Amino acid sequence: MSGRIANESAVSGPPADAGVPGTATDGSRAGRNSEFVQSLDRGLAVIRAFGPDRERLSLSEVARATGLTRAAARRFLLTLVKLGYVRNDGREFSLRPRVLELGYAYLSGLALPEVAAPHLEELVAKLHESSSISVLDGHHIVYVVRVPTKRIMTVAISVGTRFPAFATSMGRVLLAAMPEDRFERYLAEAKFEQFTALTVTDPARLRAIVREVARQGYAIVDQELEEGLRAVAAPIRGGADVGTAAINVSAHASRVSMAAMRSEILPTLLETVRQIEADLHAQGSR
Amino acid sequence: MRQAADGTGLSQSLERGLAILRAFTPDRPALGISELARELALTRSTTHRYVATLASLGYLGQDHSTRKYRLGPRVLDLGFSVLGSLELREIAAPHLRRLTDATGHTSNLGIRDDTDVILIDRVLGRPGRYHHLEFSLHVGSRLPAYCSATGKALLAFLARPDLDRLLERIDLVPRGPRTLTDKSALLAELEQVRRTGIAVNDEELDSALRAIAAPVRSRSGEVVAAVNVAIPWSPVAMSELADRLGPVLRATANEIAARVI
Numbered sequence: 008m009s010g011r012i013a014n015e016s017a018v019s020g021p022p023a024d025a026g027v028p029g030t031a032t033d034g035s036r037a038g039r040n041s042e043f044v045q046s047l048d049r050g051l052a053v054i055r056a057f058g059p060d061r062e063r064l065s066l067s068e069v070a071r072a073t074g075l076t077r078a079a080a081r082r083f084l085l086t087l088v089k090l091g092y093v094r095n096d097g098r099e100f101s102l103r104p105r106v107l108e109l110g111y112a113y114l115s116g117l118a119l120p121e122v123a124a125p126h127l128e129e130l131v132a133k134l135h136e137s138s139s140i141s142v143l144d145g146h147h148i149v150y151v152v153r154v155p156t157k158r159i160m161t162v163a164i165s166v167g168t169r170f171p172a173f174a175t176s177m178g179r180v181l182l183a184a185m186p187e188d189r190f191e192r193y194l195a196e197a198k199f200e201q202f203t204a205l206t207v208t209d210p211a212r213l214r215a216i217v218r219e220v221a222r223q224g225y226a227i228v229d230q231e232l233e234e235g236l237r238a239v240a241a242p243i244r245g246g247a248d249v250g251t252a253a254i255n256v257s258a259h260a261s262r263v264s265m266a267a268m269r270s271e272i273l274p275t276l277l278e279t280v281r282q283i284e285a286d287l288h289a290q291g292s293r
Numbered sequence: 294m295r296q297a298a299d300g301t302g303l304s305q306s307l308e309r310g311l312a313i314l315r316a317f318t319p320d321r322p323a324l325g326i327s328e329l330a331r332e333l334a335l336t337r338s339t340t341h342r343y344v345a346t347l348a349s350l351g352y353l354g355q356d357h358s359t360r361k362y363r364l365g366p367r368v369l370d371l372g373f374s375v376l377g378s379l380e381l382r383e384i385a386a387p388h389l390r391r392l393t394d395a396t397g398h399t400s401n402l403g404i405r406d407d408t409d410v411i412l413i414d415r416v417l418g419r420p421g422r423y424h425h426l427e428f429s430l431h432v433g434s435r436l437p438a439y440c441s442a443t444g445k446a447l448l449a450f451l452a453r454p455d456l457d458r459l460l461e462r463i464d465l466v467p468r469g470p471r472t473l474t475d476k477s478a479l480l481a482e483l484e485q486v487r488r489t490g491i492a493v494n495d496e497e498l499d500s501a502l503r504a505i506a507a508p509v510r511s512r513s514g515e516v517v518a519a520v521n522v523a524i525p526w527s528p529v530a531m532s533e534l535a536d537r538l539g540p541v542l543r544a545t546a547n548e549i550a551a552r553v554i
Binding site: 042043044047048049050053054057082083087092102106110112113114116117121124142144145149151153154166167169 | 317365371552
């Protein structure tokens with residue numbers, strides 16, 4: 008296995024609009040770097056303009072969502088149609104399953120999901136709560152493995168979903184693994200939105216919380232991202248191609264008390280982490 | 294900047310950028326500038342500009358020790374996280390393709406319709422690795438659930454009262470040399486499917502045809518479909534085949550499941 012790769016882009020920090028679908032990067036970026044191919048950025052923004060609630064878009068809607076002129080949006084859409092990524096039925100455009108190739112190539116190239124998935128399944132079978140693995144991408148966490156429970160009321164999250172790091176247990180574990188200077192830059196640049204009454208949005212308090220997470224080796228978040236949702240997360244080290252990843256177990260607050268998160272779920276989660284890391288180690292030394 | 298100069302009304306920049314992202318495959322997850330330049334028939338400096346752009350946008354990351362690039366998690370934003378709302382068949386198609394590419398065998402996606410399985414998508418295997426039955430099957434074909442691998446994967450996870458009611462209406466006629474025609478034998482086999490997450494068909498539907506299937510669950514945990522590979526008979530023991538192909542089938546089913554709402 009090759010050496011460790013940074014979670015974030017190695018060239019420079021990802022644009023601040025990370026995770027905002029469909030917005031092309033600010034033009035000033037191109038000014039900073041003469042090598043930057045702005046029309047590629049804009050074209051990829053056209054793909055991101057489509058979302059779960061924006062499955063079918065007209066040319067004008069794509070132009071509006073991306074801030075492009077109609078002529079430019081049309082040129083990118085026709086290019087995507089030609090490449091088989093976008094379908095055009097009359098006046099509406101939609102993504103074709105071929106776009107899955109790109110994300111699938113990313114996921115299949117990682118050793119971690121394959122090694123970890125059976126352990127997550129065991130964990131979910133034991134605890135009857137959902138479990139996921141995510142990595143950091145800019146200011147967000149991105150799910151790369153998810154094993155839902157069989158409960159009817161599961162949170163609708165799939166691989167590729169992203170959430171702001173600061174309000175999630177996995178995000179705090181990943182922030183705790185950051186070098187100090189990167190973490191300070193994150194605190195200075197990230198936006199902290201108040202999702203629920205319990206969301207901590209004060210940078211100074213977040214710094215203290217993340218330091219505590221680094222010290223204790225796990226994070227528990229109580230309903231800061233969504234009311235009724237609790238989660239506990241721990242770091243997984245040794246996934247050479249993703250750097251540090253985070254694994255969590257999430258549960259509904261009405262089913263699992265904070266005390267039970269700590270005394271029952273956390274030890275089982277940490278045991279799963281040990282098993283995954285041992286498998287990663289065995290694979291790496293093969 | 295750098296729009297197509299050839300008057301086709303298409304964007305060469307976007308085309309090149311996507312071609313670079315597509316060059317990364319599970320077999321070749323890390324690529325350097327020279328490899329990419331060769332593969333795309335671009336100059337090194339042009340390739341470098343595109344790679345630098347994709348890296349600064351977070352789609353690529355650079356491995357510090359080897360200087361090679363890898364896809365970054367941001368590529369999941371390019372449609373991947375959207376398609377959870379697409380139809381099962383469309384979601385499954387690339388996974389069936391990969392399953393067939395990986396195994397060489399025909400793969401199928403089936404859903405249950407009462408006592409039958411309906412094939413809703415299939416990818417044919419490599420020539421020379423078909424069973425003659427496969428020539429007569431197509432999307433929309435029906436197979437009896439009790440003697441097919443996909444069917445058993447779908448039956449096994451039914452609630453017991455539903456399964457009992459269904460079995461009352463099924464005549465367990467022999468279709469192949471090893472069809473399970475005894476109800477208790479079938480129930481015992483379904484119990485094993487529940488335990489292992491893998492269903493097999495060992496010459497139960499037709500002679501010289503075997504198949505291995507895994508259930509696909511919806512986000513609520515319900516088994517909504519099954520994915521299989523069909524394998525012409527060979528002297529390899531069925532249990533060995535199941536051990537060998539079970540993991541890739543389970544993985545395929547889970548990958549499809551992860552994208553189903």
